[in-house]
Amino acid sequence: MHLSCSCRHAYPGGFRLDIELETDAWRCGLYGPSGSGKSSIVRLLAGVWRADAARVAIGDRVVCDTDAGVWVPPERRGFGVVFQDPHLFPHLTVAGNLDYAARRARGGSIRRAEVEDLLRLGDLLDRRPGSLSGGERQRVAIGRALLTSPALLLLDEPLAAVDAGHRVEVLTYLERVALAWRVPMLLVSHDQSDLRRLAQEVFVFRDGRVAGHGGPEILSDPRVQPGEQVTNVLRLERSEDDPGLARLGSAVLQLPPSLHGSGRRVYAAVSSGAIALSAAPATDVSIRNSLPGVVRSVVPRGGAVFVLVDVGQELWVAVTPSAADEMGLHAGQSLCCLVKTHSLGGLG
């Protein structure tokens, strides 16, 4: 799938939107604070909003081009949309909502029985949307959008109205959907953990522009992210012998009790400010986890110096300018990242 979208728009309040994005990722994420222009892009793609100047194409199909006077109405774009609020039709049952989409589907390979099975909608069919929980509603909305066999599934903050306990559940269903049908997805979120789990490529929005894009690790990049610190996410593999230990490359980390569990994969979040650098493997310190690595780049920003270290995956470490000076930090340098066990946390 190749999606290209460019959009320029001046809002009456003075806010300007100037977005260019091109992606080949099957699961693409848009990240940014509210008011950064993410939702405008979704509405542009969905065909419910017109920008001053815009061009949108999926593959070689152009659905909107203000210069050429092309505007495909939403019902003929074949894009499924799941909004923040599920927008289920209140006058229809769950089955009625699904039928509504299935009857209007133009061909496509996604079958009703499969959708009901995968999203576990079977028990909900006779219910009215008003009697469903937030997570159930969002599941129905995802199923309804899927039944049109969309060329692209737009997910605009689909987890924002879902309570914390059901977020992971809905995310898991989205992952299953992505695997089962390879539906291209565009996920909009202001939550990093959603995007780290689901997106292959992330566009970071700030003030109506794309501040940067790349793999999910861009979410930890201090050159793109504002704020004093950035959050690194370590993808670890749990030891088979001890649930409190996990491997990262050749190094072994001790996990805090909150991350003791059973899953093979462990995602551990650690702030750039909670990692120390040491020129030699540290002995005589309380820090248990020492990860050998190589400096990739050194980025002074504000009152700190951010150092990108490759320890088998890339980690951002924030140090003081004086520490950076004294250690003579430079790209290519070998050193160790010291990570306190209790500075490791869960995702989201």
Next chain:
Amino acid sequence: MAEVVGLTLWVAVTAVGIGLPPAVVGGYLLARWRHPARWVVETVVNLPLVIPPVVTGYLLLVVFGRGGLLGGWLESLGLRIAFDWKGAVLAAAVVSFPLMVRATRIAFAGVDQRLEAAARSLGAGPLDTFLTVSLPLAWRGIVSGGVLGFARSLGEFGATIMIAGNIPGVTRTIPLAIYSEVQRPGGLAGAGVLVGLSIGLAAVALAVSEWLERRERRDAPVV
């Protein structure tokens, strides 16, 4: 008496039957249309609500009377409006139209536009969306608008007497019958029965309308 009541109900039902469909379309357009010229349309539509019904009747007579702008032409087609029950229907429809537009406009304004956007994204065209989402979600408001228009039609007097006259058995509805009765010496008592009937019908219509609106509020989805 039965004849008068029957004619009145017939005129009111027909007036709503003719006026409600365009009122639904007009109400929808006014609820969704965001054009600056909207207020002009709204003013024109609401005018019969505030101008004296006699003036409405006069204008109808100018247009639909035998020597009127359209009246002669319509009569050559075999459609006689002035001093016919059809004139009474036209008068009732015109006078109750703004009430029905207002009710349907409010009903459509209460339909979440994002539901309409969702329908479009699922492949429904604009007309499909109107028929399958907007209309079903607004139907209670539309029905209550129809009931309101019906009640207003029952009581129509000024415009009716201008365009349709007061012909027993043809255009004499309850309000006109009350007027005629009172004109007769000693007719005050005879009019009382008709007055009671009139109040009763209007009260039932209002109660139905109110009941529908209450149900609508109760069933409204929590957003």
